Amino acid sequence: xxxxxxxxxxxxxxxxxxxxxxxxxxxxxxxxxxxxxxxxxxxxxxxxxxxxxxxxxxxxxxxxxxxxxxxxxxxxxxxxxxxxxxxxxxxxxxxxxxxxxxxxxxxxxxxxxxxxxxxxxxxxxxxxxxxxxxxxxxxxxxxxxxxxxxxxxxxxxxxxxxxxxxxxxxxxxxxxxxxxxxxxxxxxxxxxxxxxxxxxxxxxxxxxxxxxxxxxxxxxxxxxxxxxxxxxxxxxxxxxxxxxxxxxxx
Numbered sequence: 386x387x388x389x390x391x392x393x394x395x396x397x398x399x400x401x402x403x404x405x406x407x408x409x410x411x412x413x414x415x416x417x418x419x420x421x422x423x424x425x426x427x428x429x430x431x432x433x434x435x436x437x438x439x440x441x442x443x444x445x446x447x448x449x450x451x452x453x454x455x456x457x458x459x460x461x462x463x464x465x466x467x468x469x470x471x472x473x474x475x476x477x478x479x480x481x482x483x484x485x486x487x488x489x490x491x492x493x494x495x496x497x498x499x500x501x502x503x504x505x506x507x508x509x510x511x512x513x514x515x516x517x518x519x520x521x522x523x524x525x526x527x528x529x530x531x532x533x534x535x536x537x538x539x540x541x542x543x544x545x546x547x548x549x550x551x552x553x554x555x556x557x558x559x560x561x562x563x564x565x566x567x568x569x570x571x572x573x574x575x576x577x578x579x580x581x582x583x584x585x586x587x588x589x590x591x592x593x594x595x596x597x598x599x600x601x602x603x604x605x606x607x608x609x610x611x612x613x614x615x616x617x618x619x620x621x622x623x624x625x626x627x628x629x630x631x632x633x634x635x
Contacts, residue, residue, distance in 0.1 A: 401452045404462065405445025406430060409505055412555035413563050418461040419447040429466040429474055438508035440466060440474050470508075477506040480513070484536065488515055491531050499523050502550050512539040518550050551597040558595055565602045576600040 404419035417432075424430065428443045441462070466474065484504040492499055503516040513536055517523075525542050532540045545553075556564050576599065595601040 399452060400449040401459075402447045402449050403459075404430075404443060404447040406432075406441035406462065407444055408432065408434070408441045409439060409503070410442040411503065412553050414444045415441075416459065417441075418459050420461060422447070422462060422465055424465060429471055430462040431464050431466055431470060432460065432462055434460075437510075438463075439505070440470070440508075473508065477508075480506055480536070484513055484515065484532070487535060488528070488532060491528055492525075495528055497523050497525060497528060499525075502545065503553055506538075510539065511537075512541060514541045514543055516543045516545055516553070518545060518547060547597040547599055548602070551595065558601070559592065560603075564595070576602060576604055 402419045402421070403416050404424055405414040406417050407414055422430075424443050424447055426443055426446055430441050430443060432439050432441050481504045485501050488504070489501055498521065499517045499519040501515065501517050504513065505516075506513050513532070515532070523542075523544070529540045529542060551564055558564055593600055593604065
């Protein structure tokens with residue numbers, strides 16, 4: 386087994402060129418493998434995401450960094466956008482802005498309570514995706530008909546949660562760091578006080594709430610450490626240990 390692992394590690398490159406990209410020019414800068422493509426800040430690049438073609442905008446130019454095995458699952462840009470693809474991106478962005486306004490107005494007219502997060506067009510299909518959040522179940526059948534008729538395209542309504550909304554839009558939390566969900570988390574696991582059981586955490590402490598209005602994702606890191614140490618944690622020692630002075634007597 387050690388031989389297999391060693392051979393696998395030896396097959397990895399020593400370094401990898403990484404570029405900072407904002408997907409569809411939204412949210413936080415994501416690190417992606419750039420290959421040998423020469424890129425500058427502001428360049429548009431083509432990406433493969435969710436079995437469809439989309440784009441990103443370069444915010445950090447490619448630079449070589451030491452490779453670690455976890456990087457083997459890092460997304461890789463396909464290429465720098467061609468002139469034709471750049472024109473398509475401009476058209477999609479115009480349609481997206483128009484679609485957000487129209488969807489909001491039509492949803493309000495139908496009495497639907499939803500919050501638009503993002504709208505984007507498919508490069509491979511005549512399709513527009515409307516990403517939204519909602520507190521309650523939304524019957525958007527009529528809304529889809531109206532939008533499909535207006536844009537002459539297939540319409541997908543995609544409901545997401547508050548954590549996914551924060552992941553798309555990005556931001557900085559009270560710790561002063563970029564949101565974990567936007568910076569590096571790929572698996573947004575639910576966080577609740579049931580999982581915090583045994584850690585003596587105050588239920589009504591606002592410092593535990595993230596910008597999404599939910600318990601902070603970073604609490605899961607503390608939970609993992611707590612569970613790993615549970616049962617083997619040494620007793621708490623006093624902050625100051627009383628010591629006898631030299632030459633003192635009982």
